[in-house]
Amino acid sequence: MNDAIWAGTISVAGHENAELEAYLARPLGEEPRGGVVVIHHMPGYDEASKEIVRKFAAHGYAAVCPNLYSREGAGVSPDDQAAAARAKGGIPDEQLVGDVAGAAAHLNGLDHANGKIGVIGFCSGGRQTFLAACSLQIDAAVDCYGAFVVNQPPAESGMKVTSLLSKAPDLSSPLLGLFGADDSFPGPEEVAVLAAELEKLGKEHEFHTYPDAGHAFFAVDRPSYRPAAAVDGWKKIFDFYGRHLSA
């Protein structure tokens, strides 16, 4: 078995052909494999996001995380890019969809790609994963505690974010949702509304809400980390992608 991987910074063409910095990791083996687009959280394109990309490659997928804040300037540190993007109210949904489409196309253009694409996102990236899965043809989506899929954000937030519930009929793939019972964004009631809507629409989904876990329970570098939830969550993610991203 060859478990070696390659990982490093590349460029991908995003929305309206914008050049985006991106972090790619892929196995060096010759086996056909699915691709995973990783959508980073609101604090930006950070070390933790790159670690997640490498984790997927170590499990046999080609994975890429586009820096959604690339437009804030090359050579600008990711935390400054994130602060600048936040001050502008975040990134437009249309731009996000174009960026994910570009990242997915890049993965499908790699040697040994089997044509299957998964998307996963954390925090604001969880909402954006749902958006991408309702806007693009993908094969498996994983929403990790994304807020404002159902509820509108507070009016005073200034964020360019709206509820996505009306897009649910367009969900193109099975959806795995991983949530913390102690989270408020999204709170358990928001998760329940989304589950009921997907049930009503006959959309394949699998939601898990972990007790004693709040927002960002996967984040190993933050006090919010909850090992029991994160370990089981990763198992569920790889099981889910194993079923849906195989050739």
Next chain:
Amino acid sequence: MCTYLTQKIELDGAAKGAAGWFTLSDGAVYVDHPYHATHEHTLNIDFTNPGEGPSARVAVELTEEAALALVEAIQKALAAAPPGLASGAHARAAS
């Protein structure tokens, strides 16, 4: 949780960032996950000048207690000085 709530203010002054001093024009204040502090949530302040690009930024991440202590210290310092001494209107009138 991500609060997504950001208080934005116009600022008049200067700050020293990674590339040296720059003139401040904007600020953002929000309670959310920090980038660097090892707390789950912090009160974050960005002192910025978007006109000079995203790198013209001084970032501060404070605990709630530290943030409130800072507010109190700012108010005490201003109260201890003659009214208007550090006023932007005063500075402009004098220049």
